[in-house]
Structures are given as structure tokens and as C-alpha cells.
Amino acid sequence: MLTPIKTPLWDALRRHSMGNVGFHTPGHNRGVGLPTTLEDWKEIARFDLSELEGLDSLHAPTGVIAEAQSLAAEAWGAERTWFLVNGSSAGIEAMLLAATRPEERILIPRNCHQSIIHGLVLSGAVPVFLEPAWDPQWQLAHGLTAGAVDAALRQDPHIRAVLLVHPTYFGAVGETRAIAEVVHARGLPLLVDAAHGAHLHFHPELPECALTCGADLVVHSAHKTLPALTQSALLHQQGTRIDPERVARALRLVQSTSPSYLLMASLDCARAWMVEHGPRLLGQTQALAERVHQLSPLPCLRRDRCGLIAGLTDLDPTRLVIDVASHGWTGYAAEEWIAARYGVYAELGTFHQLVFILNTAHRPADIDRLLSALSALARAPRPLLPAIPPLPPVPPQVFSPRRAFDYPHGSVSFEEAIGRISAQTVSAYPPGTPVLVAGERVTSQVCNYLDAVRECGGWTSGLTQDGQLLILLD
Ligand SMILES: Cc1ncc(COP(=O)(O)O)c(C=O)c1O
Known part of the structure; x- marks a missing residue:
């Protein structure tokens, strides 16, 4: 008989929510005192507990949180995993605090998320920006090449760490495995913002997970692509280039002393769910994505573009990037139009594209609705597309x-x-x-x-x- 997949934190929370009387935070007292306007929340608020006996402590875990974190590490193939309750943003800040010191230089792709700049404000490190090659057809920057990273490290021997984004918001990954080799050959750590890549590990046909590529620290927003609550995320570590105690200390600086047990339990259960069902469900998700690729009347960014642009080695097929500019729409206008008429909400509208995230919960009927919205969009009268100038050159850096x-x-x-x-x-x-x-x-x-x-x-x-x-x- 198969051993059931364990969810130690959720089990402890369920046990605790039954038959006890609490005189502790939070002030809604296990949902009983919630305003009547929040009646529907009562069922969930029972589990919104705090660091009580038997529920362990996020900042010094020895019990069920420690166990849940080590199950997560095992699931993703990391040596150590920390739960994050303030999104990948907190993990990125902690990663930078742990890996760099004030005035140290770190190589960063320019197409990075603002949380990376926030992390630099906290750590005091100085960014050395590397611009990924520009994809003129899709008007996007993708990943970095190992050659470009190698050249940047040769040119600036004072760089102390390298950070990559894998995958980008648009699902693109660069030469992360080869970059890990280049970076490690110099004894430097590789940090990866994989906020959009928590699901990659669970299906062999998806792009490689940043951990498998050899990164030292990797941040995953569980809430972006797994069935987990908003703000739940993970920080993974492998190897000895970064001191794990320093990571834990950094996390204490950026995470609450009252971490949400709802978020942590959702991480525990999302991990168990993905281990058990991820491969099958992600297979279905990819089949749905393929249907959009086949039937969309508007061009989709497809894997056959990989290799045509430097630094674009793979694309996550569950990330649908649809070119609406080809039909005279801006992504901003298209986003509003399909939401108002079809109740279809995109993740993001850019100037040229709409970006949709497909996840394991999507069903064929959702795809039918998306395709109807795209077909109507392609047929709708086209507003005149205003011109947008190319991205400006990176301005001169005066201060960190x-x-x-x-x-x-x-x-x-x-x-x-x-x-x-x-x-x-x-x-x-x-x-x-x-x-x-x-x-x-x-x-x-x-x-x-x-x-x-x-x-x-x-x-x-x-x-x-x-x-x-x-x-x-x-
Ligand atoms: C590439 C990237 N990194 C990091 C983040 C921050 O993630 P979170 O919202 O989980 O804090 C985002 C958020 O959109 C992102 O797109």
C-alpha cells in the first residue's frame, strides 16, 4: 500500500482547531468573533491560529513547521527550504541580505522585478546590470547567456554574486545551467528569482527547475503557479556557498513575528498535492495550453522561438503570451475589453501582449471561454495603435x-x-x-x-x- 503523503503542519492545525478554548491572538478568537459581515470566513478562520503549543515557530522551527519545511525541501530536491509568508519579495530580500554585504557588487539582469532593487536597498550591495538580448518580434527581453555572464565577470572581477530570473514573467528561461557552471567556477553563488517557476519541478516536459540547474538559492512564489494562498512562497538552498544561518537571520529581518498559519498550511498542502498529483495535472494543463496555441486567432509565443534569440533556451508552455498588437490592440485595452465583455481576466496586459497563466485548476470550459474572448478580440474593430519608443538605454549609475x-x-x-x-x-x-x-x-x-x-x-x-x-x- 502507498504511504499517504504527509501534511504535518495542516494535521497539527486541524487537531488544534477542535475542542479548545483560546485566550491568545488573533482577536477574532478562532473565527467566533468575526464581524457578521464576514460570516462566510468562519469556517477558515478556525484555523487562523498563532504559535501555540504543538504548532511550532517559523523563526526557530523544531516541530511540525520544521517537518513541513523539510518535506518541501525533499519535494523540490533542495537541501533546505524555508516557508515565506510575505511572498517571493521577502525571499528575494533575504537572499540578497544573506549573499551580499554593503558595497559588494552583484550581477543582475536589467529585466528584474522591483523586489530585487528593494533587496539591494536593504543589503547595500551595488547592482551591475546586464541587459538580456532584445527580442524585436515580441518586444521582450528574455534570459541571459553564459557567454554574457562570463564576459561580465571577467570585466568586473569585484562581482561577488550573480542573480538570475528563471523563468521571466513571460515564461522564458536563459542558459541557467551553463551560467551556474560559469559562476561556480569562480567560487561565486548563484541566486535565482524563480517566483514564476514553482511548478516546473513537477513535470519533465516543463523547463528545468532552477534548483536542478544548480542554483544556490532559489525563490518560488507558490501562490503564483501552485494551488496555494496569495503571499505563500518558498526559499530553497543547496550547497555550501551561502551560510544557512545567515539566510535564517535575514529571514527574521523581513518576515513577521506572527506568520499566518493559513499561509503555511497552504504551503504544506500545496506541496503534498503537487507531489501526488502534479505530474498528471500539469500534463493536462499543458494539453490545454497546446489547444490555445492551436486555436488562438492571435499569435502565441511558442517554444519554436527558442534558440532564435540569444538567452532564450526554453519557454514555459503554461504561460500564454498572446500578441494583441498584431491586431491593432494594446494589451492594456485588450485586457479591459475581454474582462468587460467575457469576464475573462488576464494576468497582465503589456503594450503588445496579454499574458495568461494556466494552472492545474483550469478546465476545458475555461479554455473555450478564453478562446471565444480571443476570437472576438481578433474580429473587433481595431483602435489605432499608438507608437511607443524603444526601451531607453540604462541610465548612468551614480549611487547604489x-x-x-x-x-x-x-x-x-x-x-x-x-x-x-x-x-x-x-x-x-x-x-x-x-x-x-x-x-x-x-x-x-x-x-x-x-x-x-x-x-x-x-x-x-x-x-x-x-x-x-x-x-x-x-
Ligand atoms: C519576477 C518576479 N519576481 C518576484 C516577484 C515578487 O513575488 P511576490 O508577489 O510573491 O512577492 C514577482 C511578482 O510579480 C515577479 O514577477
């Missing part, structure tokens, strides 16, 4: 993000900001990666680009509420 954070700052118009040093990291869609990093000098190209994005209905993060830039004061 940490030093920029420490300076007094003020807000000014775009015009006044040109030539000044930015106090804030500004990202724009497309493609959602930093256009201006805190500590960089504001250029006219950056301002023109941000203006154009806003005029096209895109959005930016990092500007003040009235749309100004934050700059350092002299």
Missing part, C-alpha cells in the same frame, strides 16, 4: 540604491528631473522592469519613454501620486 535611499529627496516634474539623481526605482509596463533605478541619473530618454507609456494607457510604478519623479536633494 541603498545610498540613494538614505539621501533627503524631493519631487519634481520630469523636465526638472533631467540630469538629477533618482531617489526611486521607476518601472513601466511594458515590460514591467525598471526603467530607472534609485541612484541612477535621470535622462531625457527615460522621461520621454515614461511619458509615452502613460499616454498609451500603460502604468508606471515609482512615481509620486501626482506623477512626478523623486530626486535626491543636494
Whole structure:
């Protein structure tokens, strides 16, 4: 008989939720005291407990959390796994705090998530940005090549660590396995933001998991692609290049002292579910994705593009990237249009694309609805597509993000900001990666680009509420 897949944390939580009286946090008292407007939550709130006897402690685990974390490590093939209750963002910050010290240099692809810049503010490390090759047809940056990383490390022997994104928001992976070899050959650690790749390990036809590629620290947003609650995520480690005690200390800085047991139990159960059913379910998910690829009236980013662009070695087929610009739509307008008319919600609309995440819960009927929405979109009258300038060159770096954070700052118009040093990291869609990093000098190209994005209905993060830039004061 097969041994049932264990869920030690969830089991302990269930036991604790029955027959006890609590005089402790949280103040809704096991759901009993929830406002009547939240009546529907009562069933779940029973399990919203705190660090009680038998429920262990996230920051010093020796019981059920320790067991659940080590089952997660085993499931992903890591040596150690930590549960995260503040998303991958917290894991990325902890990874940077653990692997770098103030003023140390770290190689980072420019198409990184803003949490990486936030991690640099905390750690004080200095980013050395590497720009991935641009895919002109899809207007996207994908992954990095081992050659580019090797050249960057040769050029700057003071770099102390390398960080990669694997896969990107658009499902792309670069030469991560070969990069791990290049980085390790110099005795440096490889950190990977794999926020979008928690599911990859569970199906052989998906792109390789960053851990299998040899990364030292890997962050997974369980909540993005697994059946887990929002904000639940994982930080995995293997090898001896990073001190695990330093990772645990860093996590204490960025995670709550009252971690949500709902989130941690959802990690415990999502892991058990994926171990048991992941391969079968992900097989079905890929079949559904293939159906969209076959029937979509709009072009989909497909695996046959791999190898045509440097740094694009594989694509996650469960990430649907649909080119709507080819039919005269911006992704922003298309996103609103299909939501309003078909109740179909995309993960993301960029200037050129719509991005949909397929997960193990999707059913053929969901795909039919998506295809109907795409077909209608392709037939609908096409608004005139405004022109958007190419991404501006990376502006000159004057200060590290940490030093920029420490300076007094003020807000000014775009015009006044040109030539000044930015106090804030500004990202724009497309493609959602930093256009201006805190500590960089504001250029006219950056301002023109941000203006154009806003005029096209895109959005930016990092500007003040009235749309100004934050700059350092002299
Ligand atoms: C590439 C990437 N890394 C990290 C994050 C942060 O993940 P989380 O939302 O789990 O904190 C995101 C979020 O969208 C992301 O897209």
C-alpha cells in the first residue's frame, strides 16, 4: 500500500482547531468573533491560529513547521527550504541580505522585478546590470547567456554574486545551467528569482527547475503557479556557498513575528498535492495550453522561438503570451475589453501582449471561454495603435540604491528631473522592469519613454501620486 503523503503542519492545525478554548491572538478568537459581515470566513478562520503549543515557530522551527519545511525541501530536491509568508519579495530580500554585504557588487539582469532593487536597498550591495538580448518580434527581453555572464565577470572581477530570473514573467528561461557552471567556477553563488517557476519541478516536459540547474538559492512564489494562498512562497538552498544561518537571520529581518498559519498550511498542502498529483495535472494543463496555441486567432509565443534569440533556451508552455498588437490592440485595452465583455481576466496586459497563466485548476470550459474572448478580440474593430519608443538605454549609475535611499529627496516634474539623481526605482509596463533605478541619473530618454507609456494607457510604478519623479536633494 502507498504511504499517504504527509501534511504535518495542516494535521497539527486541524487537531488544534477542535475542542479548545483560546485566550491568545488573533482577536477574532478562532473565527467566533468575526464581524457578521464576514460570516462566510468562519469556517477558515478556525484555523487562523498563532504559535501555540504543538504548532511550532517559523523563526526557530523544531516541530511540525520544521517537518513541513523539510518535506518541501525533499519535494523540490533542495537541501533546505524555508516557508515565506510575505511572498517571493521577502525571499528575494533575504537572499540578497544573506549573499551580499554593503558595497559588494552583484550581477543582475536589467529585466528584474522591483523586489530585487528593494533587496539591494536593504543589503547595500551595488547592482551591475546586464541587459538580456532584445527580442524585436515580441518586444521582450528574455534570459541571459553564459557567454554574457562570463564576459561580465571577467570585466568586473569585484562581482561577488550573480542573480538570475528563471523563468521571466513571460515564461522564458536563459542558459541557467551553463551560467551556474560559469559562476561556480569562480567560487561565486548563484541566486535565482524563480517566483514564476514553482511548478516546473513537477513535470519533465516543463523547463528545468532552477534548483536542478544548480542554483544556490532559489525563490518560488507558490501562490503564483501552485494551488496555494496569495503571499505563500518558498526559499530553497543547496550547497555550501551561502551560510544557512545567515539566510535564517535575514529571514527574521523581513518576515513577521506572527506568520499566518493559513499561509503555511497552504504551503504544506500545496506541496503534498503537487507531489501526488502534479505530474498528471500539469500534463493536462499543458494539453490545454497546446489547444490555445492551436486555436488562438492571435499569435502565441511558442517554444519554436527558442534558440532564435540569444538567452532564450526554453519557454514555459503554461504561460500564454498572446500578441494583441498584431491586431491593432494594446494589451492594456485588450485586457479591459475581454474582462468587460467575457469576464475573462488576464494576468497582465503589456503594450503588445496579454499574458495568461494556466494552472492545474483550469478546465476545458475555461479554455473555450478564453478562446471565444480571443476570437472576438481578433474580429473587433481595431483602435489605432499608438507608437511607443524603444526601451531607453540604462541610465548612468551614480549611487547604489541603498545610498540613494538614505539621501533627503524631493519631487519634481520630469523636465526638472533631467540630469538629477533618482531617489526611486521607476518601472513601466511594458515590460514591467525598471526603467530607472534609485541612484541612477535621470535622462531625457527615460522621461520621454515614461511619458509615452502613460499616454498609451500603460502604468508606471515609482512615481509620486501626482506623477512626478523623486530626486535626491543636494
Ligand atoms: C519576477 C518576479 N519576481 C518576484 C516577484 C515578487 O513575488 P511576490 O508577489 O510573491 O512577492 C514577482 C511578482 O510579480 C515577479 O514577477
